[in-house]
Amino acid sequence: MSALTDITNKNQLFFTVRALHKSAASGSFGIAASGEEAMPKRFPTPEGVVEKTAIKTLNEMPGPSTLSNLIEFFWRDGFSRIHEIQMEHRKMYGKIFKSRFGPQLVVSVADRDLVAEVLRAEGVAPQRGNMESWKEYRDLRGRSTGLISAEGDDWLKMRSVLRQLIMRPRDVAVFSDDVNDVVDDLIKRVCILRSQQSDGATVHNVNDLFFKYAMEGVSAILYECRLGCLENKIPQETQDYIDALHLMFSSFKTTMYAGAIPKWLRTIIPKPWEEFCHSWDGLFRFSHIHVNKRLSEIQSQLEHGKEVKGGLLTHMLITKEMNLEEIYANVTEMLLAGVDTTSFTLSWASYLLAQHPDIQQQIFTEVMTTLGPGAIATADDVPRLPLIRGLVKETLSRLFPVLPGNGRVTQDDLVVGGYFIPKGTQLALCHYATSLEDENFSEAIEFRPDRWIRKDNTDRVDNFGSIPFGYGIRSCIGRRIAELEMHLALIRLIQRFQIGVSPLTADVKAKTHGLLCPSAPINLQFIDRKN
Numbered sequence: 001m002s003a004l005t006d007i008t009n010k011n012q013l014f015f016t017v018r019a020l021h022k023s024a025a026s027g028s029f030g031i032a033a034s035g036e037e038a039m040p041k042r043f044p045t046p047e048g049v050v051e052k053t054a055i056k057t058l059n060e061m062p063g064p065s066t067l068s069n070l071i072e073f074f075w076r077d078g079f080s081r082i083h084e085i086q087m088e089h090r091k092m093y094g095k096i097f098k099s100r101f102g103p104q105l106v107v108s109v110a111d112r113d114l115v116a117e118v119l120r121a122e123g124v125a126p127q128r129g130n131m132e133s134w135k136e137y138r139d140l141r142g143r144s145t146g147l148i149s150a151e152g153d154d155w156l157k158m159r160s161v162l163r164q165l166i167m168r169p170r171d172v173a174v175f176s177d178d179v180n181d182v183v184d185d186l187i188k189r190v191c192i193l194r195s196q197q198s199d200g201a202t203v204h205n206v207n208d209l210f211f212k213y214a215m216e217g218v219s220a221i222l223y224e225c226r227l228g229c230l231e232n233k234i235p236q237e238t239q240d241y242i243d244a245l246h247l248m249f250s251s252f253k254t255t256m257y258a259g260a261i262p263k264w265l266r267t268i269i270p271k272p273w274e275e276f277c278h279s280w281d282g283l284f285r286f287s288h289i290h291v292n293k294r295l296s297e298i299q300s301q302l303e304h305g306k307e308v309k310g311g312l313l314t315h316m317l318i319t320k321e322m323n324l325e326e327i328y329a330n331v332t333e334m335l336l337a338g339v340d341t342t343s344f345t346l347s348w349a350s351y352l353l354a355q356h357p358d359i360q361q362q363i364f365t366e367v368m369t370t371l372g373p374g375a376i377a378t379a380d381d382v383p384r385l386p387l388i389r390g391l392v393k394e395t396l397s398r399l400f401p402v403l404p405g406n407g408r409v410t411q412d413d414l415v416v417g418g419y420f421i422p423k424g425t426q427l428a429l430c431h432y433a434t435s436l437e438d439e440n441f442s443e444a445i446e447f448r449p450d451r452w453i454r455k456d457n458t459d460r461v462d463n464f465g466s467i468p469f470g471y472g473i474r475s476c477i478g479r480r481i482a483e484l485e486m487h488l489a490l491i492r493l494i495q496r497f498q499i500g501v502s503p504l505t506a507d508v509k510a511k512t513h514g515l516l517c518p519s520a521p522i523n524l525q526f527i528d529r530k531n
């Protein structure tokens with residue numbers, strides 16, 4: 001996913017998902033005296049009814065001052081270190097702390113059990129953050145909201161349609177062949193790219209390759225067509241889309257202010273809002289082209305009395321459970337959400353494999369023993385490859401959670417960690433900090449895909465210390481699609497190549513740019529295995 005909330009709230013930077021997470025100022029937290037006046041005398045908590053005196057107010061909650069936050073973010077470029085700041089603040093202020101940017105307040109929750117408390121208490125239509133600027137763009141252009149930007153009943157309606165189609169592993173298993181066609185092209189592309197280098201082995205900036213793979217893969221499922229991202233010459237309309245997506249990403253900081261800047265100031269500082277609208281225009285245009293194309297095909301098949309067969313888009317167009325505008329909006333938002341998230345995870349996973357040849361060898365052995373040489377894996381094979389699953393989990397759930405945090409706006413008054421949190425408070429769930437806690441994962445800093453192998457049905461490693469796809473009714477709708485794309489690509493890459501770090505690559509650290517991405521290009525060597 002690229003960006004799961006409104007891109008305008010500086011406070012939500014603790015949990016931003018690129019454009020996907022952020023929102024507007026306006027003092028909408030309504031916390032007046034930090035919630036104290038709103039606190040009832042007695043309050044129900046998971047431990048029972050607690051007297052008011054036992055509960056602390058937000059005034060008593062520790063956290064950095066507004067000034068130190070401003071210096072951290074605007075002077076010391078904290079925007080690219082949000083994941084590290086999470087860890088630092090966790091050490092300094094504890095499991096739950098507050099941050100203020102002017103009138104805005106965010107309560108950060110950096111503890112597995114407290115995250116569980118918050119998420120288990122959520123209602124039927126949880127809200128991640130303020131999506132005003134997303135909605136404003138859609139109103140301006142007369143467009144619908146999609147799953148990411150919708151709230152309340154609109155969201156519930158669309159979610160209930162989509163969850164029946166793609167939420168279960170068996171729903172997406174049918175896309176194995178489509179994804180494997182894209183994997184074929186990925187492998188061919190690796191061979192072309194490395195042949196262009198003097199060592200015949202290096203692929204520069206693997207994220208560029210995985211970006212194209214992820215875009216091709218998710219489009220094959222969403223649009224039921226191939227886009228040509230992995231071809232030597234990318235078709236112009238696909239290139240235009242890639243440019244719009246890159247604009248959304250590269251102008252992340254600028255567009256972040258798009259909704260935060262008061263509307264009257266837009267005439268004086270027009271660029272952020274203009275870029276924001278311009279990139280959305282490009283993303284929607286692309287969906288219109290592909291959805292309309294499929295719609296014409298279906299209409300023509302029906303006119304000729306032919307049976308209409310197809311996948312996700314065909315189903316949505318035929319059943320009309322969502323209207324056409326809602327379909328445009330949903331495929332646009334899903335494509336946006338599904339490309340960088342998957343590609344960064346693949347980049348990090350490949351990098352970890354290259355840095356740990358012994359572990360790579362173990363995974364290769366597992367693949368060879370289970371599948372045999374040359375076999376093409378499908379979704380049905382993945383459960384028999386626990387180390388491949390462990391590789392993805394260890395990458396995504398722990399060392400490089402592509403969404404280092406997530407957000408929730410409380411729908412009711414809550415007590416969390418002994419503090420009264422009034423309804424309407426913006427919470428930041430600090431997944432990066434919890435995924436690297438030794439208390440949650442022993443030797444947390446180590447890369448150990450085998451920690452995820454379950455000895456029996458009762459043995460579960462999963463916990464709220466690491467929920468890379470979120471939790472509950474508002475969790476990632478594309479999880480199974482992303483997993484399918486990542487598993488099938490990694491299996492085939494490992495079968496075919498020994499992956500090594502290129503001497504051109506120094507130690508690559510993570511930086512936050514909405515998502516947790518590599519701070520420098522990852523260049524890897526792909527050397528043919530002698531099976």
Ligand code: HEM
Pocket residue numbers: 001004128147148159218333334335337338339341342345396402403406407467468469470471472473474475476477478479481482
């Ligand atoms: C490695 C890949 C991915 C990761 C780590 C990821 C992670 C997430 C997370 C953390 C959320 C927020 C969940 C919550 O608030 O509880 C989310 C929401 C969402 N994701 Fe993903 N995602 C990925 C891939 C995808 C793909 C491939 C698609 C689409 C095909 C997608 C579509 C969405 C949508 C539409 C939402 C909003 C759901 C809603 O609000 O109801 N994501 N994702």
